[in-house]
Amino acid sequence: MVPLYIGSTGGYTGKSLVSMGIGYKLKKDGFIISYMKPVGILPIKVNNILTDNDAWRIYRSLELNDPLSEICPVVLTQELALKSYLKDVKGLLTKVVKSFNLLSKDKDIMLIGGYGSIYTGSFLGLQGIRVIKRLQAKAVIVVKYEGEYIIDYILQARKDLGDRFIGVILNRVTEEYKQSAEEYAVPFLKRKGVAVIGVVPHDSIVGSITVEELNEMLGGKVLCCHHRLGNLVEHFLIGAMQVDKATEYFKRTRNNAVIVGGDRSDIQLSAIESGSICLILTGELYPGEIIISRSEQKDIPIIVVREDTYTIAKKLEKLSIRLRLRDKAKVARGMDLVMQNVDFRLLYEKLGIKIGQ
Amino acid sequence: MLDNFFNPKSVAVIGASRKPGKVGYDILKNIIQYDYQGAIYPVNPSASEILGLKAYPSILDVPDKIDLALIVVPPKSVLETIEQCGKKGIDVSIIITAGFRESGLEGAKLENNLMKKAKESGVRFIGPNCLGLIDTHSRLNASFAAGMPAKGSIGFFSQSGAICLAVLDRALPEGIGFSKFISMGNKADISDTEIMLALAEDDNTKVILGYIEGISDGRKFLEVASQISKKKPLIILKAGITSSGAKAASSHTGALAGREAAFDAAFKQSGVIRAHTLNELFNYALAFANQPLPLGPNVVIVTNSGGPGILAADACDKAGLQLIPLHKEIVDELRTFLSPVASFYNPIDILGDSGSDRYEKALKAVLKDERINALIVLLTPTAVVDVDVTAMAIVNISNIIDRPVLTSFMGKKTVESGIKKLMQYNVPNYSYPEEAVSALYAMYLYNVWIKRQEKTYLELEGLKEKAEEIFSKVKEERRERLTETEVHEVLHAYGFSLPKSLFARTSEEAVTAAKKIGYPVVMKIFSPQIIHKSDIGGVRINLNNKKDVENAFFDITTHIRNIMPAAHIYGVMIQEMIRDGKEIIMGITRDTQFGHMIMFGLGGIYVEVMKDISFRIVPLSREDVHEMIRETKTFPLLRGVRGEAEADIEAIEESLLILSQMAEDFPQILEADINPLLVKKRGEGVVAIDARFTVGGE
Missing domain, CATH: 3.40.50.261 (Succinyl-CoA synthetase domains)
Structure with a gap:
């Protein structure tokens, strides 16, 4: 049995999607696998079992049969956070090891998903590095490539993990960084002896969010087109320009949601007419009947939120870096990306496994 | 002193002109033509005689005493002219000249200097940028309007000169009589309220009619209007109510247009008869003046x-x-x-x-x-x-x-x-x-x-002291918002009932708190970053047992951690669940012109959509609160429909009066909302479920 830890040097780099993709491929290649997430930060109760939302989604998508209660042994609830503030909570690492032993029995590969970065978790005595060493796992580091500082992080992680470190996956590489990654980062890392296991491009669909999630995050009210809450928003635009410029601006961007003051009916109309897929009206100002009926005709949901446009835009900026794996279409697309862009031959070689053995 | 505007013994036209079609000519002509009985002195440095009258190079060259100066000189000469008027011992003037605040930044500067100069010189003035005035009884037509209205009992003042002209043009053929006709212009010195008072004291005026776009001192207006409306009908058309109307108003005479709600409340509270169109203004005036x-x-x-x-x-x-x-x-x-x-x-x-x-x-x-x-x-x-x-x-x-x-x-x-x-x-x-x-x-x-009987007010003593400490602490810490605990203390000090509530950090503590309070309970997230708790799923109601409380604790905290990772969660508040009441909303807002206003409306989640709310300006009388509750469309719901018990309307009235007192006690309150305030059955009072206070801008 080989334990494989998918870690990172920062939060929200796409570890879950990479775990899902690697797990799927391993299964397809005939390996018997299991999955665990030592520390979960998205508590959820499934059939009254406390677990982590992302872990549960991976568990389901990999069609695992192991006991769900073991998949995520430590879930960071408000209660646990408060208890660790007030006094040291002991025995959490033991609990993780126990679950690991139980799940990894009779398996070829044991996938382990990190939370946050390999440096976080000390708060609970469960720092990623400590868990990796204790479980004697091999670690793949997933980073979001954004320039030199990421290279620094990778080199530091290799130093800190020693021989546990087997390579890196550059994930969510945007169009702007693509050339830099290919021409500079990858050759550099190879020269330094760091195995680059994959370079996965950024994808706006994978980075999208449904109108329903959006509404929940913003604490808004949906005014119409409830049947279109599944619309996937890929981009956000702010409607603060003169109306004659608006249409052109909105039309340039695919699947956009327009953030606009509730009293700017001119901008709202031009967003509706130029194919936006969601309107976010700020300032708790409700639109006129004309706007509502027009967006009903065009099936464009409207969300009314309390905050002003700037605050909402700020919130959305934060939100875009911590998207979750919820929507089926998104997951399928993301898995495809992982399949196509991860060098599984290299990965298997580093793990010391072969297909058909 | 204002009498010299309407009934001067002598008038000087400074900037009088020989050329027909010039304002300086038309004014002089109007004065002569409509048979003004006093002495008339045209002033023009380059003329010796205009329209058969001896002209003087400067006002200082006029040998006799002058009661009223009409100023029609170019804008850059107005300051000097005013100074000369002061030297000549003239108390009042009408500045017809345009090119001041209404024309841009430079003009605004000039107007500020004019105000200063006039004060120094001891000259009061109407205008600038006005049409002038007409008094049909003293037969003074000191305007450049075309025509002179018939003698009558309507006193009219208007911020817009164009409206003056339109009104006059309709009045002439229909034979509608006026007592006085005053174009106010930019109102840099003499204000609406001063003119209103003058018209109120004028025996020839039976009805006062006004067109206003904005007023500078809302409080003063309220006070004067209430005083006058008891004596004479005061009919006002206020323009610049809607937002597009307001845009035109601020670029027109440069006046700040007040908010609809504030004016509406001010008119109601002061007995002003409000006309919504020029036609209504006329129609009302005719009825009041003649019947x-x-x-x-x-x-x-x-x-x-x-x-x-x-x-x-x-x-x-x-x-x-x-x-x-x-x-x-x-x-x-x-x-x-x-x-x-x-x-x-x-x-x-x-x-x-x-x-x-x-x-x-x-x-x-x-x-x-x-x-x-x-x-x-x-x-x-x-x-x-x-x-x-x-x-x-x-x-x-x-x-x-x-x-x-x-x-x-x-x-x-x-x-x-x-x-x-x-x-x-x-x-x-x-x-x-x-x-x-x-x-x-x-x-x-x-x-x-x-x-109607004189207004009566509720005497509330000694409430302020208890809340003073809280407000000064907020000020010291330079905060804009009161914390939840502070809000509770303030409301408590002013005698509002609040639901019993206890703080809990963990689900165990929450269960203990719920037991102490007694089921069912409400749970609310407690975090300084979260103001509108129910918007983001931070409130659970009707929790009936230990299990409900434990689940709610997990759900709320998990949900908030998920959607607002930056918010620090201290824990939750467990509150007594008040049932069997109607939700209303009341609050304090501050208007730039009228100061604090109290709001009332039927509450619940639809308040923002229905907007069925009413406003009154502080201080509120018993009569005001009586009216403002009954003025909402949803008032019958408080009375009870289909056999429902009547809600405690008296308690609502008292709460509004208390809020009015609170606003007077603490001028720094910018906004306060009690939403919802739950009204129980008649005799059982009200309970403030949730509230917010913002301070600032003192």
């Missing part, structure tokens, strides 16, 4: 055709005027001379074949019913009716009764001469029946207003 007030809501309508009668009846019904059926004896009398197919019940339709004699007989008959407070006569120009004779019959009847008579002779050509007669003898005529009804209704409301 006595109706002492009650009972109206009789006499008409020679069915359609207009029904329209008038509908309008009465909508407004709340009553069409009571007449006494049987009167109906019997009508039967003696009306055709059996006529309508004997109010509205009285005397049919299309009526001549003036039948009108006269019918009117005399219906007025025998002493319950009738007002009469509306409608006339459609049939071939049989003699319009002029009928008009005179109505005039004669109107002259001998002390109840108002309003008419609507419909049409144009045929009725023209009849209408002239009516107007000439002080019977106002309206183009359409609805207009007559609306004017009559305004008169009725005004009568209710002047008959």
Whole structure:
């Protein structure tokens, strides 16, 4: 049995999607696998079992049969956070090891998903590095490539993990960084002896969010087109320009949601007419009947939120870096990306496994 | 002192011109032409004589005393002119010259300097950027308007010169008389309130009419208007109410247009009769100037055709005027001379074949019913009716009764001469029946207003002290918002009931708290970053047992951690669940012109959509709160529908009065909301469930 830890040097780099993709491929290649997430930060109760939302989604998508209660042994609830503030909570690492032993029995590969970065978790005595060493796992580091500082992080992680470190996956590489990654980062890392296991491009669909999630995050009210809450928003635009410029601006961007003051009916109309897929009206100002009926005709949901446009835009900026794996279409697309862009031959070689053995 | 504006013994026109078409010429000509009786001194450095009068190079060269200076010089010379007026010992002036605040930044600077200079020189002024003024009794037409209105009892002031001209142009052919006519311009010195007071004291003025776009001192306006409205009807058209209207107002005379809610409340509280259109302004003025007030809501309508009668009846019904059926004896009398197919019940339709004699007989008959407070006569120009004779019959009847008579002779050509007669003898005529009804209704409301008892206020002592410490702490820490605990303390200090509540950090503590309070309970997230808790799923209600509380704790905290990772969660508040009450909302806001206002509305989640709310300006009287609650459309819900118990309306009234007191005690309150405030059954009081306070901008 080989334990494989998918870690990172920062939060929200796409570890879950990479775990899902690697797990799927391993299964397809005939390996018997299991999955665990030592520390979960998205508590959820499934059939009254406390677990982590992302872990549960991976568990389901990999069609695992192991006991769900073991998949995520430590879930960071408000209660646990408060208890660790007030006094040291002991025995959490033991609990993780126990679950690991139980799940990894009779398996070829044991996938382990990190939370946050390999440096976080000390708060609970469960720092990623400590868990990796204790479980004697091999670690793949997933980073979001954004320039030199990421290279620094990778080199530091290799130093800190020693021989546990087997390579890196550059994930969510945007169009702007693509050339830099290919021409500079990858050759550099190879020269330094760091195995680059994959370079996965950024994808706006994978980075999208449904109108329903959006509404929940913003604490808004949906005014119409409830049947279109599944619309996937890929981009956000702010409607603060003169109306004659608006249409052109909105039309340039695919699947956009327009953030606009509730009293700017001119901008709202031009967003509706130029194919936006969601309107976010700020300032708790409700639109006129004309706007509502027009967006009903065009099936464009409207969300009314309390905050002003700037605050909402700020919130959305934060939100875009911590998207979750919820929507089926998104997951399928993301898995495809992982399949196509991860060098599984290299990965298997580093793990010391072969297909058909 | 203001008397010198209207009744000066001598007038100087500084900037008088020899060229017809120049403002400096037209003004001088108006003064001479309309037979002003005092001395007139044209001032022009390059003329020795204008329009047959000796001209002086400077005001300082005039040997005699001057009461009023009219200034028509170019803007850059106005300051110097004012200074000279001061030296000459002139107390008051009218600055006609434009090119000040209304024209941009430079103009605004010039206007500020003008104000300073005038103060130093001891000269008060109307304007700048105005049309001038007219006093029909002293026969002074110190304006460049075309024409002079007839002598009358309407005193009119307007911020817009153009509106002045339009009003005058309509008044001239219709023979509508004015006492005084004042174009206010930019109101840099003499304000609306000063003119209103002058008109209130003027014996020749019976009705005060005003057109305003913005006012500078809302409080003063409120005070003066309340004082005047008890003496004389004060009818005001306020423009710049809607947001697009407001845009035009700020670029017009540069006035800051006030918010609709604030003006609406101010007018209601001070007894101002509000006209919504220029037409209404005219219509009301005519009724108030020429007819006595109706002492009650009972109206009789006499008409020679069915359609207009029904329209008038509908309008009465909508407004709340009553069409009571007449006494049987009167109906019997009508039967003696009306055709059996006529309508004997109010509205009285005397049919299309009526001549003036039948009108006269019918009117005399219906007025025998002493319950009738007002009469509306409608006339459609049939071939049989003699319009002029009928008009005179109505005039004669109107002259001998002390109840108002309003008419609507419909049409144009045929009725023209009849209408002239009516107007000439002080019977106002309206183009359409609805207009007559609306004017009559305004008169009725005004009568209710002047008959109303003096306002009474609730005496609340010693509440302020307890809350003072909290507000000064907020100020010291330079915060804008009061914490939840502080809000509770303030409300408690002012005697509001609050639900029992306890803080809990963990689900165990939450369960203990719930037990202490007693099930069912409400759970709310407690985090300084979260203000609108229910918006983001931070509130759970109706938790009935330990399991409910544990689940709610997990759900709320997990949900908030997920969607607002940056928010620090201290824990939750466990609150007593108050049932069986109606949700209302009340609060304090601060208007830039009128200061604090109190808001009331039916609450719940639909408040922002329905916007069924009412406002009054602080301090609120008992009468104000009584009205503002009843003015909302949803008020009947508080009374109880379909067998529901009545809500504790008295407790709501008292709470509004307390809020008014709080706003007076703490001027720094920018906004406060108690939402929801749960009203229980009559006698059981109210409970403040949630509230927010913002301070600042003192």
